[in-house]
Amino acid sequence: MSRAKLKGLGIDLPTFPTSTVGSFPKPDYLVEARAKFAKAKIERKELEELERRATAFWIKTQEEIGLDVLVDGEMYRGDMVAYFSELMPGFEQSGLVRSYGNRYYHKPIIVGEVQWPGPMTIGWWRYAQGLTKRPVKGMLTGPYTVMDWSFNEYYPDRRSACLALARAIRREVEVLVEAGAKIIQIDEPALSVRPEELPFAIEAMHLVTDGLPAYFIIHACYGAFDAIYSQMLKLPVDNLDLAISHSTLNLMEMFRRDPFTKDLSLGVLDVHSHEVEAPETVRARIEKGLKLLPKELIWIDPDCGLKTRTVEEARGKLVNMLAAVKVLRAESGVN
Amino acid sequence: MELLLANHGSYPRIGDSPGQQRLRRAYAQHERGEITSKEFDAIQTSMIQEIVQEQAEAGLDLVTDGQIRWYDPISHFAGRLDGIKINGLLRFFDTNFYIRQPVVADQVLWKGPVLVEEYRSAQAVSPKPVKVVVTGPYTLARFSILESSRYRDLPEIVAAYTDALTKEVEALAAAGATLIQIDEPSILQHPGDAGLVKAALSRIASRKGRARLLLATYFGDAAPLYESLQAFPVDALGFDFTYSRDLADLIARRGSDKAIAFGLIDGRNTRMDRTEEILLILQRALPKVKGSPSYLTSSCGLEYLPRDKAQLKLKRMAAVRAELAGRG
Numbered sequence: 247m248s249r250a251k252l253k254g255l256g257i258d259l260p261t262f263p264t265s266t267v268g269s270f271p272k273p274d275y276l277v278e279a280r281a282k283f284a285k286a287k288i289e290r291k292e293l294e295e296l297e298r299r300a301t302a303f304w305i306k307t308q309e310e311i312g313l314d315v316l317v318d319g320e321m322y323r324g325d326m327v328a329y330f331s332e333l334m335p336g337f338e339q340s341g342l343v344r345s346y347g348n349r350y351y352h353k354p355i356i357v358g359e360v361q362w363p364g365p366m367t368i369g370w371w372r373y374a375q376g377l378t379k380r381p382v383k384g385m386l387t388g389p390y391t392v393m394d395w396s397f398n399e400y401y402p403d404r405r406s407a408c409l410a411l412a413r414a415i416r417r418e419v420e421v422l423v424e425a426g427a428k429i430i431q432i433d434e435p436a437l438s439v440r441p442e443e444l445p446f447a448i449e450a451m452h453l454v455t456d457g458l459p460a461y462f463i464i465h466a467c468y469g470a471f472d473a474i475y476s477q478m479l480k481l482p483v484d485n486l487d488l489a490i491s492h493s494t495l496n497l498m499e500m501f502r503r504d505p506f507t508k509d510l511s512l513g514v515l516d517v518h519s520h521e522v523e524a525p526e527t528v529r530a531r532i533e534k535g536l537k538l539l540p541k542e543l544i545w546i547d548p549d550c551g552l553k554t555r556t557v558e559e560a561r562g563k564l565v566n567m568l569a570a571v572k573v574l575r576a577e578s579g580v581n
Numbered sequence: 582m583e584l585l586l587a588n589h590g591s592y593p594r595i596g597d598s599p600g601q602q603r604l605r606r607a608y609a610q611h612e613r614g615e616i617t618s619k620e621f622d623a624i625q626t627s628m629i630q631e632i633v634q635e636q637a638e639a640g641l642d643l644v645t646d647g648q649i650r651w652y653d654p655i656s657h658f659a660g661r662l663d664g665i666k667i668n669g670l671l672r673f674f675d676t677n678f679y680i681r682q683p684v685v686a687d688q689v690l691w692k693g694p695v696l697v698e699e700y701r702s703a704q705a706v707s708p709k710p711v712k713v714v715v716t717g718p719y720t721l722a723r724f725s726i727l728e729s730s731r732y733r734d735l736p737e738i739v740a741a742y743t744d745a746l747t748k749e750v751e752a753l754a755a756a757g758a759t760l761i762q763i764d765e766p767s768i769l770q771h772p773g774d775a776g777l778v779k780a781a782l783s784r785i786a787s788r789k790g791r792a793r794l795l796l797a798t799y800f801g802d803a804a805p806l807y808e809s810l811q812a813f814p815v816d817a818l819g820f821d822f823t824y825s826r827d828l829a830d831l832i833a834r835r836g837s838d839k840a841i842a843f844g845l846i847d848g849r850n851t852r853m854d855r856t857e858e859i860l861l862i863l864q865r866a867l868p869k870v871k872g873s874p875s876y877l878t879s880s881c882g883l884e885y886l887p888r889d890k891a892q893l894k895l896k897r898m899a900a901v902r903a904e905l906a907g908r909g
């Protein structure tokens with residue numbers, strides 16, 4: 247069904263479409279430039295120039311590796327929630343809060359009505375898409391995660407904060423679609439943290455995606471999925487990216503109880519490991535997925551963003567992922 | 582009915598002024614070997630002194646050391662036991678905070694007090710009594726990975742941690758701790774294991790000496806467990822009111838045979854709690870609580886908030902009680 251939807255959108259993908267979750271490592275020159283910019287030692291223009299250079303590098307690298315659906319690599323983003331909360335009216339930054347060890351961060355605070363400030367990602371999407379003929383995904387952080395990773399001093403409860411964010415984020419989706427994006431990924435890593443809140447997370451996703459002509463992917467990396475799996479099927483998206491390829495869950499049992507009804511992105515690379523998985527390892531993970539679902543429903547990607555790896559590790563992992571996919575495509579008589 | 586103001590447990594170890602960031606700098610210097618462990622310890626002590634003072638000035642009756650020396654609530658105690666190795670990071674409940682996961686690699690043995698020196702040094706610089714906080718055996722076990730074949734299942738790991746904590750509590754009571762809080766947030770996720778936690782607490786309670794034991798639950802709705810908790814062998818029960826719609830009504834209706842730590846100040850959100858709303862709950866519930874003293878506190882430790890907001894929350898506690906006293 248989703249395959250037909252993609253065709254309708256003018257996108258023809260091979261069996262086992264390959265993609266990535268969104269973020270790539272920033273090259274050293276960009277890391278240095280960001281540090282200088284933070285200390286006001288360089289102008290924004292100079293930083294943006296390097297962000298464009300790094301984006302172009304990753305578009306070219308993804309094409310060379312042979313990925314089917316590309317991303318801009320998020321060279322211009324620091325934190326996936328802060329990028330949006332810093333642009334949207336209604337947010338302030340809190341004082342420092344510890345996340346672990348000696349690591350601290352500024353957490354966003356919702357202090358007023360959250361609003362869409364005008365395009366937040368379109369410029370980068372257009373730039374990236376202009377560099378390649380392959381489809382580039384639009385990439386947004388979802389309303390539930392922005393809500394969960396922020397303090398809320400304005401809305402009466404978590405649900406109303408989440409729904410207000412959803413209305414603002416929909417505006418960004420609308421302009422992405424207008425600009426020509428056909429595949430849009432919504433990142434919701436917080437989705438499974440409070441199973442009892444999933445109903446309003448789903449309600450929010452309806453506000454974001456309903457009636458819009460695009461193929462929607464939701465990426466939810468951390469997972470207590472056994473508790474929420476059957477409800478997740480109600481998410482109004484075409485593809486669930488669940489990072490479950492090396493999970494210990496009894497997926498077979500879960501899928502037998504509630505048949506999987508969407509496309510599934512398998513998440514076959516462990517982004518938290520320095521190890522570059524051998525093609526055979528990747529292949530075994532894909533085959534595990536093939537025992538659960540027909541091949542027509544399966545997409546292949548890493549289990550999360552690759553930004554914490556080095557450029558070489560990220561490239562090595564993806565090259566081997568594609569090597570495994572090519573063998574499987576050949577074996578299943580398609581290309 | 583006596584109502585004491587108590588800090589819950591953890592407290593932000595960093596603020597936005599350069600002085601309030603000295604611990605962060607020292608931590609990095611210590612990691613790079615630029616300062617000695619002794620120098621680092623002195624800075625931790627000075628930060629504890631500062632936050633203990635901050636709590637006392639806000640008007641609290643019972644302060645904590647803020648768990649300033651702890652990496653996290655799980656590995657701090659577990660990691661100082663024989664038989665435990667410390668693994669990678671794991672998300673702590675539904676927070677954006679990460680703990681280091683213990684691995685039960687061999688027989689778990691208590692080598693000697695972990696918290697007694699921390700208690701003594703905090704009490705030495707505090708104008709108010711220091712409440713000791715320790716994570717309970719069930720929650721420690723829930724966050725642990727079992728590798729050793731000495732233990733077969735969760736109840737056996739709980740029993741091993743219970744042995745260690747029983748000795749720790751005995752040592753703390755002997756050192757003069759008057760109120761010891763056992764944190765068991767995990768029980769709210771697994772209410773079916775209430776019997777296991779109750780049995781563990783019975784063993785711990787048998788060695789508590791003259792100290793009062795407070796069982797703290799949070800990050801979940803305690804209402805379904807409320808009735809069974811009433812039979813637990815502790816002096817006081819602590820609740821997080823931010824996850825439950827029914828708890829306040831339940832206490833007002835059923836009453837409580839034990840003192841209660843009212844976690845009515847939201848420890849997870851920077852929004853200032855409304856004095857009126859808290860007063861309404863306290864005025865209905867307090868007369869039905871038999872144990873004394875009860876406590877007004879936050880829903881969980883305050884380390885999930887920035888320092889300035891945590892301080893305001895403490896002051897709000899004091900304002901609520903002043904208002905309550907004013908209304909008689």
Ligand SMILES: [Zn+2]
Binds near residue numbers: 267465549550
């Ligand atoms: Zn992820």
